[in-house]
Amino acid sequence: MPRIPEETIQQVLEATDIVDLIGRHVKLRKAGVNFVGLCPFHSEKTPSFNVRPQQRTYHCFGCGAGGNAFRFLMEHSSITFVEAVKRLAEQAGIRIEEEVYDANAEREAKVRKALLKVHEEAVEWFHLLLMRHKVAEDARAYLKSRAISPQTAKDWQMGYAPPYGDMLREWALEKKFTENLLVTAGLLARPDEDSGRRDTYPRFRHRLMFPIRNEFGECIAFSGRVLDKEAKAAKYLNSPETPIFSKSRVFFGFDKSKRAINKADRAIVTEGQLDMITAFANGVENVVAPLGTAFTEFHAKKLKQISSEVVLCFDSDNAGYKAAERAFTILAPTGLSVKVAPLPQGEDPDSLIRGQGVAVFQEYIGRARDFFDHMLDHASANRNLSEVRERSRFAGELASMVLLVDNNIVRDAAVQNIARRLNMPEDEFRRQIARAHRPSSTPSNSAAPAATQPSLPPQDRNAIMLFRNALADEKILNWLRSTGREEILQDLSGCELLALVWKSSANLAEPATLAAYLSQVSREEEVAVTKQLSLPMPEGGMEAAECALENLEAARLNNLLQIVQTHVKQRSLAPEEMALLQERELLLTEIIRLRNTLQNVQRQVKQPELPTTEMARLQEREQALRKEYLDRYEQLQKFLGPTAP
Numbered sequence: 001m002p003r004i005p006e007e008t009i010q011q012v013l014e015a016t017d018i019v020d021l022i023g024r025h026v027k028l029r030k031a032g033v034n035f036v037g038l039c040p041f042h043s044e045k046t047p048s049f050n051v052r053p054q055q056r057t058y059h060c061f062g063c064g065a066g067g068n069a070f071r072f073l074m075e076h077s078s079i080t081f082v083e084a085v086k087r088l089a090e091q092a093g094i095r096i097e098e099e100v101y102d103a104n105a106e107r108e109a110k111v112r113k114a115l116l117k118v119h120e121e122a123v124e125w126f127h128l129l130l131m132r133h134k135v136a137e138d139a140r141a142y143l144k145s146r147a148i149s150p151q152t153a154k155d156w157q158m159g160y161a162p163p164y165g166d167m168l169r170e171w172a173l174e175k176k177f178t179e180n181l182l183v184t185a186g187l188l189a190r191p192d193e194d195s196g197r198r199d200t201y202p203r204f205r206h207r208l209m210f211p212i213r214n215e216f217g218e219c220i221a222f223s224g225r226v227l228d229k230e231a232k233a234a235k236y237l238n239s240p241e242t243p244i245f246s247k248s249r250v251f252f253g254f255d256k257s258k259r260a261i262n263k264a265d266r267a268i269v270t271e272g273q274l275d276m277i278t279a280f281a282n283g284v285e286n287v288v289a290p291l292g293t294a295f296t297e298f299h300a301k302k303l304k305q306i307s308s309e310v311v312l313c314f315d316s317d318n319a320g321y322k323a324a325e326r327a328f329t330i331l332a333p334t335g336l337s338v339k340v341a342p343l344p345q346g347e348d349p350d351s352l353i354r355g356q357g358v359a360v361f362q363e364y365i366g367r368a369r370d371f372f373d374h375m376l377d378h379a380s381a382n383r384n385l386s387e388v389r390e391r392s393r394f395a396g397e398l399a400s401m402v403l404l405v406d407n408n409i410v411r412d413a414a415v416q417n418i419a420r421r422l423n424m425p426e427d428e429f430r431r432q433i434a435r436a437h438r439p440s441s442t443p444s445n446s447a448a449p450a451a452t453q454p455s456l457p458p459q460d461r462n463a464i465m466l467f468r469n470a471l472a473d474e475k476i477l478n479w480l481r482s483t484g485r486e487e488i489l490q491d492l493s494g495c496e497l498l499a500l501v502w503k504s505s506a507n508l509a510e511p512a513t514l515a516a517y518l519s520q521v522s523r524e525e526e527v528a529v530t531k532q533l534s535l536p537m538p539e540g541g542m543e544a545a546e547c548a549l550e551n552l553e554a555a556r557l558n559n560l561l562q563i564v565q566t567h568v569k570q571r572s573l574a575p576e577e578m579a580l581l582q583e584r585e586l587l588l589t590e591i592i593r594l595r596n597t598l599q600n601v602q603r604q605v606k607q608p609e610l611p612t613t614e615m616a617r618l619q620e621r622e623q624a625l626r627k628e629y630l631d632r633y634e635q636l637q638k639f640l641g642p643t644a645p
């Protein structure tokens, strides 16, 4: 993986306005110095998602999501850290000098770049052919027959793939694209036995071409629609999977429609690309279409990030019903509310809009039914629900679907609705759900766990106190690092966050530095740190920090003593092992005793109105005790070695 220098990472983070960045995806409202909105990572009705411009971080009190601007992009757009840095660097106009140390990654990046270039050029070429070339007359006639205006063809950069291989080859030659590259891009296919060809040949021939773009508008593949009515080939042919294209990870048109979906808080899902284009061209812009029938968890996650409701607008035949059912099982577990808008028999969005106008289509969308009502409607028309056994079987099917709903309120409403419509006591239906919930049901059908954030083990109270004070005040941070007592961290649990600030040498009391530092820690740690940052500033300052460190040290010593004592009780120990343990036990007991005495004396020294002679005596004693304590402590450290258990 290419590595980006740390200075650049920090520079990019400093140049990024986190409120502006997150505000593009989440509606934010100002609250004091911070901003709040509905969390894009879990389903909620009241905002618990906080963005803190001063700390350059975000945190959700509901689901615990949190981190810096990179983390937000990574989780929200499902991209890698390096991609997130690059994207923000680009927006901030910062050039990234990568320290490339992985030849493989470099090669992959090159291939990616070359493939994007081929696609970009091919889009233009296909489009030009469609609009101007005489070879594309059939294609233009087809557009006309589907009432697709030249403007729409231009907006979507539709194109035409000619039937002859030599045209493609001439173009490639002119553009200096190699045959190998065209094969990798999927524009050329290798000869195989079925085709009966001896040479590579164009995959798309005499087809209307739709560029398939990723979320950022880059063309990464093509979908070609057959023009020859007699042809036996598939109606739609997509590019094969390539290093830049995976069918299960892309929505057709999402780059254009995601903003409208976010704004409407609702996504209309159509089956075909033309459905999507026609709806979009007619002003219904919150539409997407998966490529083919494959609806994946990736698609569901994408939609969930920017909206709370999905309206499935599939064909009203049996295949459409099945497709809706499948889509529901993938969408519901993400917390999305799923509705179905059945169109009149034999119509799809494209034909309906062209035949009856967009207003009629919008009416159908407006009348979308809750998914369960849709299922009930379909069943009452197609199944004999007056028969007890059939009704009970259907209730069982519904029960396993209800389980998928990742929202208690929605689920409860569905339960009541279903019981009422099936004329069934609610309790009985609930029992059926409980039965369906048993692990014996197939794993793919059981409810997916709600999205949870990874988390650290519970943190020690004193460690957190120290951690928070160190982040709040540079003086405390420097003092902590100068104490030279890091060994405390080795023998205590729940000190992960404290270890983070202690072991780093960066000035983490500076918010911008801390935000950048978050990119170097694990996701669990990033989430935990941002959670701490979201709490009110710690009180107590240096005094509280010193006290917390003392407490930690005491806890560590007691811990060590307990471990030794447990070991001593083991019967199977060899005599020399036993002797060693007993020596250690003695030493620890002595250190703890010294420590307590020392603290006692220190308390006495602080007493007001102490006679001078008494004061002098106490101070002398304190010094002697401290020296002895430190000697013993050093002895212990030697005993434990540099890597104590």
Ligand SMILES: [Zn+2]
Pocket (backbone or CB within 6 Å): 039, 040, 041, 042, 049, 060, 061, 062, 063, 064, 065
């Ligand atoms: Zn959340």
